Amino acid sequence: MPLQLVLALRPLGCETPVLAASQLPELALGAVDLLIVDGDGLDGLALVRAFRALPVHAATPVLLVGSGEARMIRRAAIESGATDVLVRPVDPLDLQIRARTLIDLSLARRDAARTASLMDRHVAGIRAESEWREREIIQRLMLAAEFRDDQAGDHLTRVAGCAIAIAEGLGLSEDGANDIALASTMHDIGKIGIPDSILLKNGPLTDAEREEMKQHAERGYRMLHDSPSRLLQLASEIALTHHERWDGTGYPRGLSGTDIPLSGRIIAVADVFDALISERVYKAAWPPEKARAYLVEHRGSHFDPACVDAFLSRWDDICGLMRDRPAGAGAT
Structure with a gap:
């Protein structure tokens, strides 16, 4: 050739x-x-x-x-x-x-x-700066919550840690789990609008006070939902839905099942667990095993069964989190 x-x-x-x-x-x-x-x-x-x-x-x-x-x-x-x-x-x-x-x-x-x-490269730099500013905003909003209640910081940190464990147990990506955890730190941001006489009351709430307290979900949503920030929109979703229940008996909108966004279902488990293991003026802190049993008992009624199962699958991680951030008195 x-x-x-x-x-x-x-x-x-x-x-x-x-x-x-x-x-x-x-x-x-x-x-x-x-x-x-x-x-x-x-x-x-x-x-x-x-x-x-x-x-x-x-x-x-x-x-x-x-x-x-x-x-x-x-x-x-x-x-x-x-x-x-x-x-x-x-x-x-x-x-x-x-x-x-x-x-x-x-x-x-x-x-x-x-x-x-x-x-x-220019767009990537702008995006990185934007994400950094979003995180700074979230951290400053966390500080605002802590000004109202000096125990809120540890509560938010433990809820975020539990959220990561649940999200990873569900198979979410590392980035997805971290986004939910970061956004979860604003799940109670609506409590900024609750009077101190109710928020810091040294005892059980009356029915009227409890109804006022429930308004924090809608208020938090309204504070955050119209932001162009993806993380703040996720935070608004969590603020609105983390008190909804799998069986539809929760608040503020009575959503049920998968009509509740996954982020809200995840934080529902994490938030209730931390509330149970934390001391309150009207109750002693529950032992972790008792709080775990509560989640199992209400699997399929209060909580998404898949989220409870994911939580249980990461129990060793949860125990490590409790050792690093022990629960004390804090916000509900």
């Missing part, structure tokens, strides 16, 4: 190398601006296909020069991946014009790719 020649042209003014088909792998090492293939011979079209299969040359212009019936040559060349075709006899001026045009196309594509890469 005669040696198949390949002419690889770099930008005008640079040295023009001539390569054989056996040297094709060398082209995978870097970009070229135009490849001219002598299509006469048995492997010309195969060479174009092999070149086009190299990832670095998926869009590199290829000009094939061949002999024969023009229509058949053009069809075969384009099907093999060539960008343009010249049929012999070739006018040198025509070859020069075609080559310059294809090189300009290659350089324009490279400039566009470089610009797109710079834009991607």
Whole structure:
């Protein structure tokens, strides 16, 4: 078989190398601006296909020069991946014009790719800054909750830790679990609007006070839901639904089953568990095993069964969290 020649042209003014088909792998090492293939011979079209299969040359212009019936040559060349075709006899001026045009196309594509890469990095930087600011907002809202109740911080941290364990037990991604955990720290943000006489009352609430306390779910939702922030929208969803019950007897909207967003079902388990193991002015802290038994008992009535099962599957992690952040007196 005669040696198949390949002419690889770099930008005008640079040295023009001539390569054989056996040297094709060398082209995978870097970009070229135009490849001219002598299509006469048995492997010309195969060479174009092999070149086009190299990832670095998926869009590199290829000009094939061949002999024969023009229509058949053009069809075969384009099907093999060539960008343009010249049929012999070739006018040198025509070859020069075609080559310059294809090189300009290659350089324009490279400039566009470089610009797109710079834009991607710029957008990524903006997104990272936006996410950082979202997290800062959430942390400052947590501080606002702690100003009302100095025990709220530990409660929120434990609920967030339980939320991660449940979410991972359900098979959510690490990012998904972390988002729910972070957003959960604002699940009681609506309590900012509850009077101190109710929020900090040293004893059980009256029926009227309890109804006022229940308003915190809707208030928290209204505070957060119209934010363009994805995390704050998730937080608004949790604030609204973490007191809903699987059987539909919860508040504020009486949702049931999977009509309750998954984030709300997860935080319902985490929030109640932490409330049970925490001391209150009207009750002693429950031992963790008793609180765990409560979740099992109300699996399918108060709580999503899948969320309870996920919680139980991560029990060792929950126990580690309780050791690191022991429960004391705190908000309900």
